[in-house]
Amino acid sequence: MTERTQDEKYLKKRKAHSFALKALIWLCGILTVGILVYILLFILVRGIPNINMKFLFGQYDSETLSAFSSIIATIEIIVISLAAALPIGVFCAIYLTEYARRGNKAVKVIRLAVDTLAGIPSIVYGLFGMIFFVGILGFRTSVLSGICTVSIMILPVIISSSEEAIKAVPDMYREGSLGLGATRLRTVFKIVLPTAMPGILSGVILAIGRIVGESAALIFTSGTNVLKAPTLDLTASQRTLAIHMYMLAGEGLPHHRDMAFATGAILIIIVFAVNMAATKLASKIGREQ
Amino acid sequence: MVRSKITNTEHKINLYENVMQIVFFISALVSVMAVIAICLFLLLRGIPAIAEIGFMNFVFNEKWGPANVPASYGILSMIVGSMYVTAGAIVIGVPIGLLCAVFLAEFCPDNLYRIVKPAVNLLAGIPSIIYGFFGMEIVVPFVRESFGGNGFSILSASIILGIMILPTVISISESSIRAVPSSYAEGSLGLGATKEETVFRVVVPAAKSGVLTSIILGIGRAVGETMAVVMVAGNSVMPLNKIALLKPIRTLTTNIVTEMSYASGLHEASLIGTGVVLFVFIIILNTALSLLKSKSSRN
Amino acid sequence: MIKNKKVLFVVSVMILLVLAGCSKEKTSSGFSSDKEITVVARDAASGTRGAFHEIMGIIKKQGETQVDNLVVGAIEFDGTDKVITAVEGDKYAIGYISLGSVSERTKAVAVDGVKPTVENVKSGAYSVSRPFLLVTKGSENNLVKDFMKFAESAQGQKIVNDMKYIASAEASSEYTSSGMSGTIKVAGSTSVTPLMEKLQEAYQQLNPDVKFEMQSNGSSQGIKAAIDGSYDIGMSSRELKDEEAKQLNKHILAIDGIAVIVNNDNTFDGLSGSDITKIYTGEITKWSEVK
Numbered sequence: 089m090t091e092r093t094q095d096e097k098y099l100k101k102r103k104a105h106s107f108a109l110k111a112l113i114w115l116c117g118i119l120t121v122g123i124l125v126y127i128l129l130f131i132l133v134r135g136i137p138n139i140n141m142k143f144l145f146g147q148y149d150s151e152t153l154s155a156f157s158s159i160i161a162t163i164e165i166i167v168i169s170l171a172a173a174l175p176i177g178v179f180c181a182i183y184l185t186e187y188a189r190r191g192n193k194a195v196k197v198i199r200l201a202v203d204t205l206a207g208i209p210s211i212v213y214g215l216f217g218m219i220f221f222v223g224i225l226g227f228r229t230s231v232l233s234g235i236c237t238v239s240i241m242i243l244p245v246i247i248s249s250s251e252e253a254i255k256a257v258p259d260m261y262r263e264g265s266l267g268l269g270a271t272r273l274r275t276v277f278k279i280v281l282p283t284a285m286p287g288i289l290s291g292v293i294l295a296i297g298r299i300v301g302e303s304a305a306l307i308f309t310s311g312t313n314v315l316k317a318p319t320l321d322l323t324a325s326q327r328t329l330a331i332h333m334y335m336l337a338g339e340g341l342p343h344h345r346d347m348a349f350a351t352g353a354i355l356i357i358i359v360f361a362v363n364m365a366a367t368k369l370a371s372k373i374g375r376e377q
Numbered sequence: 378m379v380r381s382k383i384t385n386t387e388h389k390i391n392l393y394e395n396v397m398q399i400v401f402f403i404s405a406l407v408s409v410m411a412v413i414a415i416c417l418f419l420l421l422r423g424i425p426a427i428a429e430i431g432f433m434n435f436v437f438n439e440k441w442g443p444a445n446v447p448a449s450y451g452i453l454s455m456i457v458g459s460m461y462v463t464a465g466a467i468v469i470g471v472p473i474g475l476l477c478a479v480f481l482a483e484f485c486p487d488n489l490y491r492i493v494k495p496a497v498n499l500l501a502g503i504p505s506i507i508y509g510f511f512g513m514e515i516v517v518p519f520v521r522e523s524f525g526g527n528g529f530s531i532l533s534a535s536i537i538l539g540i541m542i543l544p545t546v547i548s549i550s551e552s553s554i555r556a557v558p559s560s561y562a563e564g565s566l567g568l569g570a571t572k573e574e575t576v577f578r579v580v581v582p583a584a585k586s587g588v589l590t591s592i593i594l595g596i597g598r599a600v601g602e603t604m605a606v607v608m609v610a611g612n613s614v615m616p617l618n619k620i621a622l623l624k625p626i627r628t629l630t631t632n633i634v635t636e637m638s639y640a641s642g643l644h645e646a647s648l649i650g651t652g653v654v655l656f657v658f659i660i661i662l663n664t665a666l667s668l669l670k671s672k673s674s675r676n
Numbered sequence: 677m678i679k680n681k682k683v684l685f686v687v688s689v690m691i692l693l694v695l696a697g698c699s700k701e702k703t704s705s706g707f708s709s710d711k712e713i714t715v716v717a718r719d720a721a722s723g724t725r726g727a728f729h730e731i732m733g734i735i736k737k738q739g740e741t742q743v744d745n746l747v748v749g750a751i752e753f754d755g756t757d758k759v760i761t762a763v764e765g766d767k768y769a770i771g772y773i774s775l776g777s778v779s780e781r782t783k784a785v786a787v788d789g790v791k792p793t794v795e796n797v798k799s800g801a802y803s804v805s806r807p808f809l810l811v812t813k814g815s816e817n818n819l820v821k822d823f824m825k826f827a828e829s830a831q832g833q834k835i836v837n838d839m840k841y842i843a844s845a846e847a848s849s850e851y852t853s854s855g856m857s858g859t860i861k862v863a864g865s866t867s868v869t870p871l872m873e874k875l876q877e878a879y880q881q882l883n884p885d886v887k888f889e890m891q892s893n894g895s896s897q898g899i900k901a902a903i904d905g906s907y908d909i910g911m912s913s914r915e916l917k918d919e920e921a922k923q924l925n926k927h928i929l930a931i932d933g934i935a936v937i938v939n940n941d942n943t944f945d946g947l948s949g950s951d952i953t954k955i956y957t958g959e960i961t962k963w964s965e966v967k
Contacts, residue, residue: 205412209601211634324889
């Protein structure tokens, strides 16, 4: 009898314990989403009322504090650094998955290098860009130096997502293509890459997100200069949106501060759009498999 | 005639194959060359400065006064600062992140998952500057009012970094929890354990190496974060005996970013030296990570 | 059931947000002077810091040695707005910023009984001030010369006055456009940047073909860039050091006061210079010790 009540007591205690754990788990889930919502609201509520046409598309001067040229500079950096890093990254992934033999020493070294690149903090990229591209190669503080630095930075993102995507292509496809007499190269370009495209694209989107939010690596390389009107001149020093926000936040005028929030709101909106696109792509990949 | 044409095209195709194979290989080598270049140029600029200051005097000296005459370049305070802030971020971020990962993997209903999972991804995409702004306007006053001090402190920096490492911890822990074979959980449940007991006694321990990986990656992110920390940590160089949870602090990264703009000569080189020390930290973390990877793949 | 959970989830997030909001509300209570002073300073790149610490005697020079005695634990920021934000949010904080950046967000206190106003800086009664300099190296090209002429002309100095800085001299000459073209590269002080932007805009209206490139990265960096020739003009918000002065031409663009700011809830309206020095060197740590 006593044994049984003890058992019940024990069971009750365990149940209570489990319930507390469950509550804690839910709380952490809620907390995470709550923090996100809080940050988003904090920036958007104070930023969106300050966005106007002049700020978005006007000429920069001390009144409008327009972000137009920064937006164009950001796009410029995204497009060109992707144009440089995407082929290199995808080719590297192709080498790792399709060409390298198993247990190849070179593969080990390359993997190690990619992992290392992924772990290097942006401030170290900034220092390297400042020493190498700005200094030794003589690109000066310019968009070009920024592009070079950022291209290296996004390389690991593109390589690892491409590699995952290419690995996920069923071997059946390859065998079919090879069996029909296609060469290895043709198989890669006509069969493997198109199938892996959504995965590669999601890597591209991640890379875009990283560039948009980047500041520490660009502040020493592409600089803090702001132009009145956008230019495609790569040798000019220009600031990106994130640096625009940082600079506006640094100058002690109330108007600048409002506009820093406005810039933050634009950043959030871009990041949000980029993430939505990535999620859509991911769910598409999921459905196809 | 026809035959020679075929061998000719075959020859061409072969050539093309070989050329592209070389192109692939060279592309693959780019990242290796990048790592070598980064190491080389950082060391080339940083090591002479460290040598001139003296290694012991640089790394184990807590006095940082580049504008003083004679100047002193000791970064011990910042090394310790980086460690404290990172430790704080781990203490705050890992439990919440791990529990959230458990939530996502085991407890979250499907239609809720479609909200929470993108939310976690979005958290990863928010630029550091926005975290910094948020920290300065919300976290710092919160710390000041709730815990005292002036708010710009190790605690504030830890909270912000704790939030920033959440997505890393959550997504990697989640996928490793999901990778645990369901037979483990079924066995435990069949023996009469509750779901919560099963998760914490069986599933999470089985996902141990994935969780550990996520923590190391989180440490990497926290150690290297710059722009968010510079806005909340207060950037004071504190002597070791005065470092406290509610006092301001300077980290390795913020030392570089606040002073680089005006540094010249030995001062600039010493900041690059600070970068070298930071780089060494990251290499150590990466080595730990690859050891962990090779160990778990062997199992 | 699942729908319930979703609703529950959303509600919990809301509650959390409201709680977070509430915790922010309970701020305002009186100023108690036995609390520790939060000392806020600028980063060592800043000309504002260099000038302020020099004038207030926070930097101690002894023969060859020179030591900045800023109190341990002082917060250092690399921007004026961060200083303002820190002082605005902390009742026990003290900071210093350019006079032109003073707003209702914080309170600028009198130093030794003299209020920080444009008039008092001009008359010399308010002693905490420094020059805004434009520095160039060697013989200036015609374009830079022309811009300097504009900056020192009646139109240029009017902009200086409009921005609440103090014109460096009574400018008599009227500037007339000479139709220049080209690019002028400017780098340096973050404090001079807002004024420089206005000057550039006015100059470009007269000379539409002239372009500017500007890096806002701290006085010392601007001086360095002018010396090594990578930029045409360096902006500085502190006096040049002897070795720098030897290598550069100096144009005084304006005079700017440095205002000492405290939180709006702070009961002090004025501080003595020696107390400010003591606060910044750590001899005074509490507001109750201030006379």
